[in-house]
Every structure is written in structure tokens, then in C-alpha cells.
Amino acid sequence: MNGIQEAVGSIPSGSTNRDTMKHRKCGVFSFSAYGIMVVRGSENTSLERGLAMTDQKNPRISLETLERFMVDVLVGVGLPTEDAEIVADVLVTADKFGIDSHGIGRLKPIYYDRIKEGILNPITTIEVLREGPTTAVIDGHHGMGHVISKRAMEMAISKAKEYGMGMVAVRNSSHYGIAGYYTLMASNAGMIGITGTNARPSLAPTFGVEPMLGTNPLTFTMPSDEEFPFFLDCATSASQRGRIEVYARMDKEIPEGWVVGNDGQSRTDTHAILRDLTTGDAALTPLGGLSETSGGHKGYGYTTVVEILSAALQGGAFLHALSGFKDGKKVPHALGHFFIAIDIESFTSLDAFKKTTGDILRALRASKKAPGQERIYTAGEKEYLASLERTKYGVPIGESLQKDIRELVQELDLDYDFPF
């Protein structure tokens, strides 16, 4: 683990984890599957350096404080404490992993506001519609996606413990945070975890220009003998809105191949794209990009796999019906998810599996690097590195998030002394 220790050690020593921490510089940033990540040695260093977020404008807050704050906000808006703790744990795990697009940044717009708008139910009622030895279908009745999904993966794990495999399909759920939270539950239980979810339409099929599919993550976690599991938590799109917003903040054009315009061509005009993604006049592309030549039809295929698995097993909504609007009015998103747990000890010893997985990952990292590249990563490594850094130094809070937090403190009359 020398490489990892070294990377973490590159953060200035002698720092303390103070919520009021300022003027900190940290390592080189690079994109993770979701968003932004604190690690060294990557491509685009000059660009990513521009993303360093720990400075006067972006003070850090400890994970503990963030989590406590989120619980208070969620209880304040009507969640039972137990449920608020689950939601906050999912969100703060994203912040810990450096997946800033899915952490506290979503607390107000995606959860708090939607609860207040009446399209997300703070009281989660889970109904088991159908159950077999290894399978179940549950209805979340538009409650909190995290609470529903944690229960769903617990059921899948419990079935896998008994029968070797388990799969739960979920209907009428809502945004469940990082998909990887649930697959980590499986890997922590000595299992392979798989999940996926549909999402509001934003991605066009190959040869198409209309936003039809979600960014639909297809996520896998597998235990290894290292300090972190193999953890692939990524959208099946080439990119996503959160990354485009980062370019907008820097007034830079986005790379070719992320977005297709109405004319079928790649678009890079960042600010206009953000507007047109909302109106449907631009669409995200699948992993592999715009053309069959670059493999876009494969990514589009995997996005469709997730769309089908998320909807067809539970008779739920799909494609345009997930937009969150009906007849011009906001309505629940009615998302569907699926959760799979595979018990490793039904096949082999857990230690043997972990060692093979670790051996594969170590061999990949040790393979010949491209000139100029300092290291090769495996999936989950950047999230692990970020977790070490953020556990120690806290989470940088940008300006628009500071505003959200201030508003929540005020609206709910909470007692927090944030440094902004």
C-alpha cells in the first residue's frame, strides 16, 4: 500500500481537522466515475488543479459534523430519526469518497425541497409485494430511496446467505444516492454486490438526439484482500451534468463526445449546453460516445440493460415517465432499482476469492505505465484515497452549497456555527 500511503502523505502534514480550516492546498484532483476526486497523478492535471477546492472560498467541514447536520435537517423536514440516519449515512459516504455530486450537495435540492414540494414522502413505507426464496419485489410508495434501498439490499443479502443468491426489484422509489453504498453492504457481508437504477431521461440512443434514458449506473463491488474492495460505481453515460457544471464554473468548453446536439453533432458550448439539457435540445451520450465506431452502441446497450432491469421486473415507470413532470406539474419520479447479492462462500472460500481479486488488482496497478503517468488505478482506489483524506481533513464546501446550508440552518432554526 506504499503508493496509497504516499498519496495521502502528500497532503501537508501537521494539519488538523477543523471545520474552520482555511488556506489549505491539497493534491491534484481528477475525475472519478461520478465527479471529482482528490488524488495525485492523473491526466488533465492543469485543468483538474483548477478544481482544488480547499481555500478561503471552500472551507472544510468534518464528516461527523456534516452527517449530524444532515440528520438534523432531515428530521426537521419530517423523517423519523432512524430513517434520517440512513439517508445521512448514504450522503456522507459519497462526500467521504469524494463523490461530491451525490453528497450533501443534494440534500436541499433533491431531498429537502422535494419533500416540501410534496413529491417525496418523508415517511417511508415499504411493502413487500412478492417474495420467493431468492427474489422479492418491494414498493417504496415514493418514500426515501436510501431507506427503501438499504432494506432491499438487506433482503438480497439475507436471501443470498440462505440460498447463495438474492435479488430484489424496487418500485416507486426515489433518488437513492450513490449506488455503491448498497453494493458495499454486500461486499462487507462477504458477497458480490450489484445494483442499478433508472433516472430521469437525459441520454440519447446511438443515432438519436432525444433524451430518452437516464445516466443509469451499473455498479459492482467485490471484496478483496486489500484495504478497500473493488468498487465500480459509475454511470453508463460518457459523462454527466455535474461534470459539465464544473467546466461551466471554469468557463471552459467541455470535451468532444459528451453531449449531442439536435443536429446529431457533438457539442462543446458548455453554458448553452446546460440550458439545452434542461429543455431537451441537447442530450448526454452513452459511454463510448457518439458513434458506433467509438463504441457508443455498447454504452447505449448497457444503459438500456439498466433501464429494463430497473423497470420490467417490477412493472414500473421508464424513459419519459421518469421525468418528474406530468401535465406540467411536478410529480414523484417513481424510480425503479434492482439489487443483487451473490454469496461468495457458496462458490469458494472468501479468503481465496479476496486473494484472487487482490492479485488481479495489484497486477493491473503494477503493469507498464504510459510515459508521463505516475500510476495506474483500479476501481475504488480513488474513492479509498479520498476517504483517507476527507476523514482526516473534512469536506470542502463550495459557495453555492454554503448558501444552501445557511438557508437550511435558518429555515429549521438549527444551532450550527459553520465558518461561512
Place this chain on the structure above:
Amino acid sequence: MNGIQEAVGSIPSGSTNRDTMKHRKCGVFSFSAYGIMVVRGSENTSLERGLAMTDQKNPRISLETLERFMVDVLVGVGLPTEDAEIVADVLVTADKFGIDSHGIGRLKPIYYDRIKEGILNPITTIEVLREGPTTAVIDGHHGMGHVISKRAMEMAISKAKEYGMGMVAVRNSSHYGIAGYYTLMASNAGMIGITGTNARPSLAPTFGVEPMLGTNPLTFTMPSDEEFPFFLDCATSASQRGRIEVYARMDKEIPEGWVVGNDGQSRTDTHAILRDLTTGDAALTPLGGLSETSGGHKGYGYTTVVEILSAALQGGAFLHALSGFKDGKKVPHALGHFFIAIDIESFTSLDAFKKTTGDILRALRASKKAPGQERIYTAGEKEYLASLERTKYGVPIGESLQKDIRELVQELDLDYDFPF
């Protein structure tokens, strides 16, 4: 299905399925996930038109004749008739679907020659090493991958019928042909089918240049209410050797992003690439291409998922150990695969699942097309179109394949009157 009828109808009418057919012209070709496909309306039409293979040089042979010929060859080289029929059925299914890279073209180099070299066992012995309600590990003892894999998926389906899910991990297998053959078995049984396999190292990790991973397909099939299922059978690499060979035959440079050189840059010098892929001085890239910006780390992640699932559940070989060489000598490839079946009726009615799947696919196809695009496809559609065309007109046989076939006829003293 009008679009499909129309596409098939575009082949000159009045043709008959004669093995000696010559001078035929057919529709526009485009790439499928694996290789080449007979369909109209795609990108790169001028390039793909160059691939039209039904002409004087590429006479067509009927599927029935091809299959019978393959059975005879395989029996001739030592397979029991029953096993030869399985292998031939897998191979001819690839030819039927237009996946020419995985059909009769592989009969001699990948199966016949390897059996004669003593690194592939024509007598397949399947040993069940471990079995639970939903799981099993089987050892193929370096027999025929198709025979082993068909048995493995049958076991997974049988377990899923009883318990809702089934998964079988396979060790010491060999090249199993198109992955989709096995997932189609599941969808034909009213199930979701998933499979993957490792393969000899040819793909470099993101930021790396060394061939470490295989092109590792991750394949899904799901029943729909249409005439063909959702069928995503693709490698997790951006491209593959077979496609590069097509460019070589046309003396054209390959597109950017398919291959990485030792210098870490994209290479397009087709002929030199084919040499350097063999020596390890060039490597394929993952789906998403060379960089994290284009999403290559996601494709690399999925390739690694398949590598782990194919090896770690059965304690088998991985990465370099799959090269087929040891101490300069040819050895069995010792491939690993996994097969998953998920019983749909454990969740919902099969008809409801099929209708939702069909509705999703129809909506995708009916969505707004990019200017100049005639149609949007869904996964499995091109294979279906090819199967209609090839069932009617047979499979075009190129020059190097004609040579292989002539050699096999001669070596085994078979009685076939091929038109070449």
C-alpha cells in the same frame, strides 16, 4: 416490424439460397458489437459498403451446409457427435447473426488446430466441484468451451427454475464462442441471462500500455414481446482485433482511440498495429477509449469486473496466465466463465416483463433521430436482421476462410462440393 421487413426486403428479390450463389449484392454493412453485420442505414456507409462480401470472391453457403460441415470436421478431429453438434450450433449461430468473427472462421484456427496441437481436449469431461441450491462450480478439464458452457447455463437455468436464480462458475474451459448463445438459452426459457468470460490479455488499463486484460464480454439477454429479445453481446473493449483486420484488408487506418502504443498515444497504423498487438507493443483500449475524460476508466472497470467474476469464484487463471503460452510452449488457455439465470416469473408475469421490455425498445427506436440517420437500433436488432438475411441467402465465405475449408475437406477427406 415494418422497418425490419423493409430492410430484409432490400436484398434483391428472386434470389435463391444456393451454395454456388455468385454476383450477389446486398445491403449496406455496419459493425455489430462483435464484427460485421448486414443492415441498412448506419454511419460510415462508404466504408462499410466496401465490406459487402457477396460477390465472385465471397460465395454464400447455406447455414445448414455450414453446420453439417462443422459437425463433420469436429467429429473428424475426435469430438463425440453430440458434442460436435453443440459446438457447430454455437458457431453457426454466430454466422447466422452476422458475427463473422466468432463463426466458422474460428473452426480451424481456434478449435481444429488447437485440438491437433494437444492444447484443447476434444473429449469434454465436466466435473461438478461444488454445488448449492443456486450455485455451482464446474471444471471443464480443458474440453470444448461450448459443451461446458451449455451445460453450465443449463444448470443455472434449472436452479433458477427452482429457486428464482442460478449462477455457475466454470474453470479450465476454452473459447466458448459467442457469449450470447448462452444468454439466449436463458431468455428462451423465460429468464434473464447474463454471462462473461475472460480471454487472453490484449487490453491495457487506463494510463497503462501493457496488454493485461482480455476483451472480456459482459453479455445480457432479456425476453421481449417482439420477434427477437433484447440481446447485448459485446466486448468491454472499444474495439477488437477482428475489426482492425477488416481495416487492414482495405489498407485503411483505424480510427483514433482503439489502440494504444507504447508511448501512451493512440495509434492508427493498421498493419503495424496487427504485428504489435501480437508482440505486446500495442494494446487495445477499453470501451470509452484512452482517457478518463472520454470514460475509458469505466470500460476498464467493466473489463475488470468480468476478469474477477470469471476467475475468482473458481480459483482459476487470470491476466497473463491466460496467454496460452508457458515457458515458450503452447498450453491450454484455462479460461473461466460465469453464467447467471434470473427467473422472471419469480418477480412478475413473463408477459408483463416482455411487454415492458418491448415498450422500452420501441420507444427508443421511435425517438428523434439525428439528421441523416434512417433508424435507431436496439441491441439484438442487427443480429435479428442478419439472421433473416442469412437464413434466406446463406453466409458469405471470404478467401482465407475458403482456404481453411479446402484444407479441412482435404485433411479429413470429406465429401463436400463447395463452389471454391
